[in-house]
Amino acid sequence: IKYFPEPFRIKSVEPLRMLSREEREARLVAAKYNLFGLKGEDCYIDLLTDSGTGAMSAEQWAGIMRGDEAYAGAASYDKLVGTARDIFGYDYVQPVHQGRAAEKVLFPLLLSSGKVAISNMFFDTTRAHVELAGARCIDCVVEAARRPADRASFKGNMDVARLEQLLREYGPERVGLIVMTITNNSAGGQPVSMRNLREVSALAGRYGIPVCIDAARYAENAYFIQRDETGYQDVPISRIVREMFSHADFFTMSAKKDAIVNMGGLLGVRDGASGLIQGIKANCISYEGFYTYGGLSGRDMEALAIGLREGIDENYLRYRIGQMEYLGGLLDQADIAYQAPAGGHGIFVDAAALLPHIHYTEYPGQVLAIELYREAGIRSCDIGSYMLGNDPDTGEQLQASFEFTRLAIPRRVYTQAHLDVVAEALAEIKHRAHQIRRGYRITWEPPILRHFQSSLEPI
Ligand code: F0G
Numbered sequence: 478i479k480y481f482p483e484p485f486r487i488k489s490v491e492p493l494r495m496l497s498r499e500e501r502e503a504r505l506v507a508a509k510y511n512l513f514g515l516k517g518e519d520c521y522i523d524l525l526t527d528s529g530t531g532a533m534s535a536e537q538w539a540g541i542m543r544g545d546e547a548y549a550g551a552a553s554y555d556k557l558v559g560t561a562r563d564i565f566g567y568d569y570v571q572p573v574h575q576g577r578a579a580e581k582v583l584f585p586l587l588l589s590s591g592k593v594a595i596s597n598m599f600f601d602t603t604r605a606h607v608e609l610a611g612a613r614c615i616d617c618v619v620e621a622a623r624r625p626a627d628r629a630s631f632k633g634n635m636d637v638a639r640l641e642q643l644l645r646e647y648g649p650e651r652v653g654l655i656v657m658t659i660t661n662n663s664a665g666g667q668p669v670s671m672r673n674l675r676e677v678s679a680l681a682g683r684y685g686i687p688v689c690i691d692a693a694r695y696a697e698n699a700y701f702i703q704r705d706e707t708g709y710q711d712v713p714i715s716r717i718v719r720e721m722f723s724h725a726d727f728f729t730m731s732a733k734k735d736a737i738v739n740m741g742g743l744l745g746v747r748d749g750a751s752g753l754i755q756g757i758k759a760n761c762i763s764y765e766g767f768y769t770y771g772g773l774s775g776r777d778m779e780a781l782a783i784g785l786r787e788g789i790d791e792n793y794l795r796y797r798i799g800q801m802e803y804l805g806g807l808l809d810q811a812d813i814a815y816q817a818p819a820g821g822h823g824i825f826v827d828a829a830a831l832l833p834h835i836h837y838t839e840y841p842g843q844v845l846a847i848e849l850y851r852e853a854g855i856r857s858c859d860i861g862s863y864m865l866g867n868d869p870d871t872g873e874q875l876q877a878s879f880e881f882t883r884l885a886i887p888r889r890v891y892t893q894a895h896l897d898v899v900a901e902a903l904a905e906i907k908h909r910a911h912q913i914r915r916g917y918r919i920t921w922e923p924p925i926l927r928h929f930q931s932s933l934e935p936i
Contacts, residue, residue: 478806480893481799484792488535495521495854505847509932510917512846512856521854522895524884527822528693529575529733529740531888534787537738537780544776549767553775557782561743564715564785565722568749571757572741572781573765574772576693576731579744580606582760583729586753587687588612588653595643596656596691597635597673598622598663601864603656603691603729605926608869612653615643616878622664623878625816625827630705631670632816633661633698635677649684657725658691659698663860665881666694666801666820668701671709671720678724690728692743695721696735697821700794714789722747734822737784737888741777797821800886800896807900813907816881823885825860826903831910837862837876839916839936845882845906848913853902857884864928 496504496519508514517523523530533541545552554572561570573579580603588594590611598618599607607614619636621629635657644652657677659669681688699717703709709717722728725747732741746754758768765772773781787793798821805819814827828841835841842861849855858864861880868875884899915936922931 478803478810479799480803481796483889483892484790484796485534485889493521494518498851501851501854505850509920510843510847510935511928511931511933512850512858513929515850515856519854520850520856522891522899523856524823524886524899525856525858527734527885527887528731529738530890531733531737531739532890533737533739533780533784534889536787537783540779540783541776544774544779546775549769551769551775551778553778553782554769557778560782560785561745564718564789565728565745566719567722567728567745567747569746569751569754569757571744571746571761571768572771572773572778573744573761575733575740575742576691576729577602577606577742578765578772579729579731579742581609581764582757583689583727583744583753584610584612584654585760586756592651592653593647594654594656595640595652596658597633597669598658598661599656600658600662600691600693601926601928603658607654608925613869617643618661618664618878622661622667625665625814625825625830625879628817630818631668631673631701633659633664633667633669634673635669637673637676637680640677641680644680644684644686649686652684652686655681655686655688656691657688658693659721660694660701660821662693662822665816665825665879666697666822667816668698668705668821670706671702671717672706674721674724687727688725690722690725692722692728692730692745693734694821695728695730696788696794697798699789700791700798701821703791704798714791714794718789726751732781732784734888735788736781737788738777738781741773741781742771797888800891803893804884804886804896804900807896808903811900811904811907813903816879823883825879825881825883827879828859828861828882829880831907832913834911835913835916837880838874839918840933841880841916842882843933844913844916847917848906849882849902852905853898855884855899855902857882859883859928866922866925866927
């Protein structure tokens, strides 16, 4: 299996330590089997998320020193907005402190009670902000996404035929927004094709419905388009990005992923004459901070401006996606099923296939995540029914389309040998999977985004 060598060398290191098996067991009990309750230092390899966990470059650290901390009109703000406008081709760019802040600022301007928002798939916080605005979410991903073993390309796509049906059914007055999540995180970091973006945008245009790109992993998405979509092999990533964003009216972005910063986000509006810009500024000033910093310090904006460019570097992206393919290849050898082909920011192990005897109400994705910590101190997370939660109207446990355990790979952080450790641990668990008889029940949960906080116990 090929491993693309790192296009960087290591200048600063953080020691890792591995707790004993008994210590790990005690930590699980203390965390009430919620992996968000563990301390980072108690995790040997932390694959909980690729969000804010990347390693900044020497250039970004230098930018931290240059950051301009003026309250209004900082030079770092101008640099960030100039860079973002150049990359995305949008007229207005609003810095915010992270992705969900952009959602909180934008969504109430477009959604209200009685409306629906349709997406190729909402991620958890995006879903929460649609619901907090009073609206309801409809996921509309292509069927191939529901078959982890089906190695189709662009499994993150919107099902355009079904979208058209939904638009007819609900009518343009009830559909407040279409959200294109690129890459499609919940479906396994699977990419969305340019053709799909083009078709959705044309359809939305016919019904007069705005399209918002949820852009957390836009650069990885662009790389997949260049690699796999006919006609894009010789098009530079920067041009692909421009074209992708030309098919939407807004974007919300968690910059903690592809822009490789520890904290930051952006909200973009394509048309500078949009009547929403005043509302965006007003919401931003109320919730985030003055509109020339939006909850970020000047040094954060400086690092973000630099990270945006580094995140679309083709050598970096080849190495980055190469890590996922390498880990996926190791799992193929061990005959462990995952959302295939490998996605952009992690490997989503098919926990329902590994633990077929565990019912979705006992959370197979969470079971496997707990076992990985037990086995080797590896922290991951459930992307399945445990994360999806309950129906906001009936309170019933929803059944997710998949039961994944997500191994999210932080950017520029772990090496080939770390990935080997992860694959070996999974193979060990597969050997003893039949001994894992039951899952977990929730003993306490908050009403929204429960997976971050709830307590569990083994059944
Ligand atoms: N949209 C997508 C597709 C995301 O994956 C996330 C965060 C957000 C929006 C919200 O961004 O965290 O900066 O407020 N995803 C992280 C994850 C947390 O682990 O996948 P945020």
